Amino acid sequence: MSDTHAQTVPFVRDTMLPSAAPPVRESGAIRWLRTNLFSGPVNTVLTLLGALIIWFLVSTFWDWFAHSVWNASSLNECRAIIAATWGEDARGACFAVIRERWNQYVFGFYPVELYWRPTMTFGLLMVALAPVLFSASLSIRRVVLGITAVVTLWAMVVLGAPAGWLIFAAAVLVAGLVASERNISWMLPFSLVYPLLGVWFLWGGTLWGPIFVLVGPLLGWLAWRALSRVSPMLATVVAILVTVLFWLVLAGDAARDAEALLPLSIDAVRSDRFGGFLLSLTIGVAGIALSLPLGIVLALARQSDMFLIKSLAVIFIEFIRGVPLITLLFVASLLLNYFLPPGTNFDIILRVIIMVTIFAAAYMAEVIRGGLAALPKGQYEAADALGLDYWKAQRLIVLPQALKISIPGIVSTFIGMFKDTTLVTFVGLYDPLKSMSDAVRANVEWKGIYWEPFIFVGAIFFLICFGMSRYSMYLERRLQRDHR
Amino acid sequence: QEGSTLAQVKERGELNCGVNTGLVGFAAPDASGNWTGFDVAFCRALAAAVLGDPAKVKFVPTTGQTRFTALSSGEVDVLARNSTWTYSRDTDLKLDFIGVNYYDGQGFMVRSDLGVTSAKELDGATICIQTGTTTELNLADYFRANNMTYTPVNIDSNAEGEQQYMAGACDAYTTDASGLAATRAAFADPETHIILPEIISKEPLGPAVRHGDSNWGDIARWTLNALIAAEEYGVTSRNIEELVRSSENPEVQRLLGTTDELGAMMGLDAEWARRAILAGGNYGEIFAANIGEQTPIGLARGLNAQWTQGGLLYAPPFR
Amino acid sequence: MLVNDQRYRSLTFQVIVFILVMAAAWWLVDNTIRNLALMGKSFDFGFLFQRAGYDIPQTPIPYTADDSHLRASVVGLLNTLIVAVLGCIAATVLGVIVGVARLSKNWLFARLMTVFVEIFRNMPLLLWILIVYAIFTEILPPPNAFRGEAATSGMILFDHVALTNRYTALPTLAMTNDPGSLDLGARITFNWATIAFVVVLVGGWFARRMIASWAQDVQDRTGSRPTTWWMSLAVMIVPSLLLIWYFGLHLEPPTLQGFNFTGGLNVSNSLVALWLALTLYTAAFIAEIVRAGILAVSRGQSEAAFALGLRPNRTMSLVILPQALRVIIPPLISQYLNLTKNSSLAIAVGYMDLRGTLGGTTLNQTGRELEAIVLMMLTYLALSLIISAGMNVFNARVKLKER
Amino acid sequence: MEHIERRIDRSQMTVSDEVAIDIRNMNKWYGTFHVLRDIDLTVHKGERIVIAGPSGSGKSTLIRCINRLEEHQAGHIVVDGVELTSDIKNIDKVRSEVGMVFQHFNLFPHLTVLENCTLAPIWVRKVPRKQAEATAMRFLEKVKIPEQAGKYPGQLSGGQQQRVAIARSLCMQPKIMLFDEPTSALDPEMIKEVLDTMIELAEEGMTMICVTHEMGFAQAVANRVIFMDQGQIVEQNNPTDFFNNPKSERTKLFLSQILGH
Amino acid sequence: MEHIERRIDRSQMTVSDEVAIDIRNMNKWYGTFHVLRDIDLTVHKGERIVIAGPSGSGKSTLIRCINRLEEHQAGHIVVDGVELTSDIKNIDKVRSEVGMVFQHFNLFPHLTVLENCTLAPIWVRKVPRKQAEATAMRFLEKVKIPEQAGKYPGQLSGGQQQRVAIARSLCMQPKIMLFDEPTSALDPEMIKEVLDTMIELAEEGMTMICVTHEMGFAQAVANRVIFMDQGQIVEQNNPTDFFNNPKSERTKLFLSQILGH
Numbered sequence A: 001m002s003d004t005h006a007q008t009v010p011f012v013r014d015t016m017l018p019s020a021a022p023p024v025r026e027s028g029a030i031r032w033l034r035t036n037l038f039s040g041p042v043n044t045v046l047t048l049l050g051a052l053i054i055w056f057l058v059s060t061f062w063d064w065f066a067h068s069v070w071n072a073s074s075l076n077e078c079r080a081i082i083a084a085t086w087g088e089d090a091r092g093a094c095f096a097v098i099r100e101r102w103n104q105y106v107f108g109f110y111p112v113e114l115y116w117r118p119t120m121t122f123g124l125l126m127v128a129l130a131p132v133l134f135s136a137s138l139s140i141r142r143v144v145l146g147i148t149a150v151v152t153l154w155a156m157v158v159l160g161a162p163a164g165w166l167i168f169a170a171a172v173l174v175a176g177l178v179a180s181e182r183n184i185s186w187m188l189p190f191s192l193v194y195p196l197l198g199v200w201f202l203w204g205g206t207l208w209g210p211i212f213v214l215v216g217p218l219l220g221w222l223a224w225r226a227l228s229r230v231s232p233m234l235a236t237v238v239a240i241l242v243t244v245l246f247w248l249v250l251a252g253d254a255a256r257d258a259e260a261l262l263p264l265s266i267d268a269v270r271s272d273r274f275g276g277f278l279l280s281l282t283i284g285v286a287g288i289a290l291s292l293p294l295g296i297v298l299a300l301a302r303q304s305d306m307f308l309i310k311s312l313a314v315i316f317i318e319f320i321r322g323v324p325l326i327t328l329l330f331v332a333s334l335l336l337n338y339f340l341p342p343g344t345n346f347d348i349i350l351r352v353i354i355m356v357t358i359f360a361a362a363y364m365a366e367v368i369r370g371g372l373a374a375l376p377k378g379q380y381e382a383a384d385a386l387g388l389d390y391w392k393a394q395r396l397i398v399l400p401q402a403l404k405i406s407i408p409g410i411v412s413t414f415i416g417m418f419k420d421t422t423l424v425t426f427v428g429l430y431d432p433l434k435s436m437s438d439a440v441r442a443n444v445e446w447k448g449i450y451w452e453p454f455i456f457v458g459a460i461f462f463l464i465c466f467g468m469s470r471y472s473m474y475l476e477r478r479l480q481r482d483h484r
Numbered sequence B: 001q002e003g004s005t006l007a008q009v010k011e012r013g014e015l016n017c018g019v020n021t022g023l024v025g026f027a028a029p030d031a032s033g034n035w036t037g038f039d040v041a042f043c044r045a046l047a048a049a050v051l052g053d054p055a056k057v058k059f060v061p062t063t064g065q066t067r068f069t070a071l072s073s074g075e076v077d078v079l080a081r082n083s084t085w086t087y088s089r090d091t092d093l094k095l096d097f098i099g100v101n102y103y104d105g106q107g108f109m110v111r112s113d114l115g116v117t118s119a120k121e122l123d124g125a126t127i128c129i130q131t132g133t134t135t136e137l138n139l140a141d142y143f144r145a146n147n148m149t150y151t152p153v154n155i156d157s158n159a160e161g162e163q164q165y166m167a168g169a170c171d172a173y174t175t176d177a178s179g180l181a182a183t184r185a186a187f188a189d190p191e192t193h194i195i196l197p198e199i200i201s202k203e204p205l206g207p208a209v210r211h212g213d214s215n216w217g218d219i220a221r222w223t224l225n226a227l228i229a230a231e232e233y234g235v236t237s238r239n240i241e242e243l244v245r246s247s248e249n250p251e252v253q254r255l256l257g258t259t260d261e262l263g264a265m266m267g268l269d270a271e272w273a274r275r276a277i278l279a280g281g282n283y284g285e286i287f288a289a290n291i292g293e294q295t296p297i298g299l300a301r302g303l304n305a306q307w308t309q310g311g312l313l314y315a316p317p318f319r
Numbered sequence C: 001m002l003v004n005d006q007r008y009r010s011l012t013f014q015v016i017v018f019i020l021v022m023a024a025a026w027w028l029v030d031n032t033i034r035n036l037a038l039m040g041k042s043f044d045f046g047f048l049f050q051r052a053g054y055d056i057p058q059t060p061i062p063y064t065a066d067d068s069h070l071r072a073s074v075v076g077l078l079n080t081l082i083v084a085v086l087g088c089i090a091a092t093v094l095g096v097i098v099g100v101a102r103l104s105k106n107w108l109f110a111r112l113m114t115v116f117v118e119i120f121r122n123m124p125l126l127l128w129i130l131i132v133y134a135i136f137t138e139i140l141p142p143p144n145a146f147r148g149e150a151a152t153s154g155m156i157l158f159d160h161v162a163l164t165n166r167y168t169a170l171p172t173l174a175m176t177n178d179p180g181s182l183d184l185g186a187r188i189t190f191n192w193a194t195i196a197f198v199v200v201l202v203g204g205w206f207a208r209r210m211i212a213s214w215a216q217d218v219q220d221r222t223g224s225r226p227t228t229w230w231m232s233l234a235v236m237i238v239p240s241l242l243l244i245w246y247f248g249l250h251l252e253p254p255t256l257q258g259f260n261f262t263g264g265l266n267v268s269n270s271l272v273a274l275w276l277a278l279t280l281y282t283a284a285f286i287a288e289i290v291r292a293g294i295l296a297v298s299r300g301q302s303e304a305a306f307a308l309g310l311r312p313n314r315t316m317s318l319v320i321l322p323q324a325l326r327v328i329i330p331p332l333i334s335q336y337l338n339l340t341k342n343s344s345l346a347i348a349v350g351y352m353d354l355r356g357t358l359g360g361t362t363l364n365q366t367g368r369e370l371e372a373i374v375l376m377m378l379t380y381l382a383l384s385l386i387i388s389a390g391m392n393v394f395n396a397r398v399k400l401k402e403r
Numbered sequence D, E: 001m002e003h004i005e006r007r008i009d010r011s012q013m014t015v016s017d018e019v020a021i022d023i024r025n026m027n028k029w030y031g032t033f034h035v036l037r038d039i040d041l042t043v044h045k046g047e048r049i050v051i052a053g054p055s056g057s058g059k060s061t062l063i064r065c066i067n068r069l070e071e072h073q074a075g076h077i078v079v080d081g082v083e084l085t086s087d088i089k090n091i092d093k094v095r096s097e098v099g100m101v102f103q104h105f106n107l108f109p110h111l112t113v114l115e116n117c118t119l120a121p122i123w124v125r126k127v128p129r130k131q132a133e134a135t136a137m138r139f140l141e142k143v144k145i146p147e148q149a150g151k152y153p154g155q156l157s158g159g160q161q162q163r164v165a166i167a168r169s170l171c172m173q174p175k176i177m178l179f180d181e182p183t184s185a186l187d188p189e190m191i192k193e194v195l196d197t198m199i200e201l202a203e204e205g206m207t208m209i210c211v212t213h214e215m216g217f218a219q220a221v222a223n224r225v226i227f228m229d230q231g232q233i234v235e236q237n238n239p240t241d242f243f244n245n246p247k248s249e250r251t252k253l254f255l256s257q258i259l260g261h
């Protein structure tokens, strides 16, 4: 009986069975319901619970939404309309406040006749971002730039932009679209000068200011070119010195003189006119743009094997991460003047941007450090063996990979920072959430209106933040697919 | 002189004026960001006196917590934010109050259906109060002195205080009586709220400047005095041009710079006071336009009448 | 050239940076000194010992307006800690529930939790704080709605708790046999009964541990684990019950007297709203962390456990959780850190935390912004350093051993 | 036969008449995709069955149905006299009789090798720890790595890990062992170690079902080779006939690919 | 000689008198651990040197010292007439003359194969992109994977990746190539491809130092085999004598292990 093959019944199938449909209760909607909603007692209870929650939410808020009033000039009028239309006891939303005051929530106290300027600024921002953010996918670029172009131009027309500027914006947008079809990196120079242009569009004043700000690095670069043969380190130091000195000593006067010679200016708008989402976006975008490079530098410093540099970076990062943002904002608004030479006084928005940047940069540094640490040592060695110096190795080999790994973290830092722009309310700036709503409520007509502004502002924040997080997920997936 | 506040303001071409973030009647931005109010008017008058243009003011909204720092750190040149002149603020906080533009006192507002008619009946009540104000200290002192207890509800801004009070989250709202009146006036049903008779403190509200620059202090002080004196002498924004030409009153002539050049003593020109008065009118006009009985705020002059009318306003002589 | 020498290059660079940093620091300090001199102020913490003069609604340790600013600051710090600890606990519980529910096979429930997470993560915390606070003030009834015959609102939980738009009025614990208090000086006292309860609870906890290790021992010897839950329950509860009986502990419901409920503990809405908003907001983040942690344990692990015959709940406790926790704990602790820092938004609802006392009223009444803010930042910094030190210890302990 | 060098002792490899696993007319769908079609399979105690077939043919699914890691939708599976239904009692009974070794080992990385091996005996079989550890050490010796008992899986090589996985299953003293491509994630040197262990098991008379592409192993050890394609059993035979004289076209094609490679 | 099948053309394999690398009395410590002890080694242009030795004997460390991936603490290393000191200029010069191929390839995963090959020429040698790409394609053809130029390293097999790594080094047109166990991370089938490439290089007269356990390669190509143990050069000889007639006991032991295996 020890024959191994004793029990084998040879079997050969000569006709292959066709694929059959699953039994009824195993397919279609029934199966879906059974497996997804009622697959066991616990699950059934959960489903009922979920349904209960939804029913509760809908039944509580439905009436309120359904009875909303969009056309009224005061809360009392709203209430009167609701009472008249849906009966005395009806409760309803009064979105008329949004309709009446949307501009305040969006533009703050920016001069009404100049609303087109922030509109154009943020429209062109998309063009400037295209080479950076949407570089890989033509179809996405097409959609984003196309929509941006249409919306921006339409909004500018509606807001009464002068024809010259309309043409300018149209030209840039079209250039962006064309470049996007051909080679999006053509837009890089625009992306580089955009920060200065954006500042000029928003705050106005003379164009010579931004121009001379730009001249500084240009001179620095020339100095670097001239000296880099001698010693790259010396050249870098000199270049930075030249730039900073130019900015500090010459740029202001030069801009004033040039303006006197050839006036090139648009209406100036002061910082105290900024408010609402214009303020949030300005702080947010500036903070994002500045905190990334600063965060990279901090992360590299923290990863460096130079003890002193590393310790300084650690102290800085841990300090910033250890204190709440609003204490930093208080520093910006209350203490900064202690630390600067007597009599210096600079713009509160700028100060807030600096603090927000520093705060986000510390978090960014930790995120990027994670990415750096995830890189295998072999990458550094290979770069060394090929003769790349430290900076080239970082720029060409290390950072591209580290940043890619860190994308989710970087984007959530951005999102966190954008949400945190609401905290500027505590230093007397008109954020869209609290200060602006308080300002609106300070008027007799809208006293007592709470929910509608919250919903409006919250919805906009949600759209922007949710959009960013989805975009980062898309980016992550795409980068994963590439290179594999 | 170099580095003085006056020089800085002139150099900048703009006066930085610290105001409330939003208290109707005293300082609040309207839908398009234009500031109006009683304190705002003082800022404009000062700007007119110094810079010749009442529009050259940058209003810096300050909260109860940031106001003094904003002033001492140089962020604002003058603070006109219904702040109470107290000993320690004048000395320890290194501010200089340049006068009183509104004599106020702390009061309580309650719903009339609460059945309370005196502050003495507030034992055990919940009271809304803005943090960082003198009212917070007064309230503590008052209840201790009267052997009563209370629960404070700390709020950050007047708007929030109204919200809490309206919703019944506090039984009483306490702040300066003027503020109470302004708040009550803005209610849909002002009749159902009463302001209790007790005024538990003296609250002389006035603009303040930094300690140490007496010249700038003088300018602010005398701008305020000019507005008060103008009312006393009957100089209004409407008749001022005529008075410049025709006034016989030597005091008025000095005030309007037609005879002595008083302005030069402070580093200003002769017509500084004229411009200050033209900016928004004399004290009485400003009062009437912003918080007077014809406005929704509806404050009576009361203590803030001229001394000649039985009030406390008494501008020192211009000579 | 020194900079071309590998050995000295980094040294040179470091020296340059050090000089620059020192110069910058010196510049800042010099400016500060000059500015202070210009304003005629000094840098001096003497103000902390002056009379504070203001009242604080919630005082974990006795405090009156006559106490010093220092004591006011300590009260503020304790308030910060109270909301932070409560928030961390609640956010963890909710976050774990939501995170697990998001992984549930129940389509509806999982979607609902996704919506919860996305909504709370993508809107500013300040918004949630304001909304929750507004819900409390606008929707709950004021205390006088509980008054009289025609009361429009009633107390809940057998007339022991009243939810009002000012506070939640809870019953107090009263004792018929009060053992008196232990005085720690500085007017900080602990009731002996409290101490007794703490001792009994801690003792009970140790007893529970001993029971568990006894059970383990029995299991090791015989293979079957004795049922111990009732013993654990007993050692935790019976002594406490005895104490309750001995001290004659009972609940005294709050009563409406005058304007407010008295005779109970009134937990102010600013605390509850802040706590709730922090909880909801942080729970959304924790849910994601928990979800990622569980997903990080590969499906193969649970399949292997099932194939060995382990039941799902044992699989969870013996295989999945120990692995998931390693992934979950570090980001969880940084969420605790965030929550603690975010509690400084208490300013929006007038909750008097450290920022509200030291960095708010004290700063404002004394005009010592430099000192107050520096002190406040250092306190927050110390808090976070303590928390992250704890995290590092933990990380080092649980690191997976690899080849 | 590249990995198998030694003579195989067939003395214990007896096939009894008792039925270990009985699968009748079993069908399974993933959604609407018909993965397993009318599977009929009877496994007797002591049989060593190798399942082969192209990727995606349902081999893994089939053996995962046997210990109910996957649910079947039609037909019957009876393991050691217990029918697999949704009754949890039955599932537990079956699972504790059937050991399974996965392609990717699925060791518990947070437990030492010894703890991996004693976990289930202690918690499922309620064996005292001492005894569980003794058993575990016995099986670790059998798979030739007793000295690694205190290490963590992450510290072992792939071959060692897979042998721990086998020992872990054996510690439950199962009547039947399922192997799902136990060597396909291993480096060539390590395959031998694992196959040796499996051969030893076979020599001791364990009932085994093994999905593998190691044809040397199949020829040396199996008493039956089953060829699956498109979710069906296309051919089964004893190894000699299966390899030398395949009947179906598909089998021929498959064998030519796999052996030519 | 399992992996080497073809006849090797030795016509170009001439050793010149010029010294390519001169190591004198070199010592290195890791902390207090003495890894390399009194290493003396002169490599002439055109030599093909294989370094063998047990694990941990310091082979990798030695060749990593030659392009200063590790710093030595005593003695002298002169590469192509440039002494390696802490002077960065010298280090840069040496690194651009010495190519290195790592065990784990260390390709840059975010760059295509072509970009991997042109990166260093463009940024270090400042070669115009067009020209760098032409050179790169030439070397990719040489390693027989020109068609993969546009792919990312992650899309290639191990053998292909290692050949890209070789091409990448060659693109810098180095005078000396260092190989650190270039085939030991590869599957057996792929080893051959890489060895072929290395043989071709040798046939063209490249100066090579190669740490490897591929004794077939050593016998076929090397003109000198160096045996290291405990941080010292224990024996060096031409391959024939080295393998057939080892002098030292240690070498014998090592060879018996490695060849018996």
Ligand SMILES: Nc1ncnc2c1ncn2[C@@H]1O[C@H](COP(=O)(O)OP(=O)(O)OP(=O)(O)O)[C@@H](O)[C@H]1O
Residues within 6 Å of the ligand: D030, D033, D035, D053, D054, D055, D056, D057, D058, D059, D060, D061, D062
């Ligand atoms: N959870 C699942 N949901 C849907 N389809 C699945 C699932 N698991 C497996 N399949 C599909 O079922 C088919 C059979 O899968 P199975 O893993 O059993 O194949 P296999 O024969 O083991 O293949 P391999 O040799 O690649 O392991 C495949 O087509 C597979 O794509």
Ligand SMILES: Nc1ncnc2c1ncn2[C@@H]1O[C@H](COP(=O)(O)OP(=O)(O)OP(=O)(O)O)[C@@H](O)[C@H]1O
Residues within 6 Å of the ligand: E030, E033, E035, E053, E054, E055, E056, E057, E058, E059, E060, E061, E062
């Ligand atoms: N960074 C380091 N720090 C401390 N010791 C090290 C370091 N790198 C290597 N070593 C030690 O130096 C010795 C020589 O290492 P090396 O890598 O040169 O050996 P090897 O001959 O290349 O061995 P293998 O064949 O395993 O690659 C080893 O004992 C190793 O443990």
Ligand SMILES: [Mg+2]
Residues within 6 Å of the ligand: D059, D060, D061, D180, D181
């Ligand atoms: Mg499979």
Ligand SMILES: [Mg+2]
Residues within 6 Å of the ligand: E059, E060, E061, E181
């Ligand atoms: Mg090595």
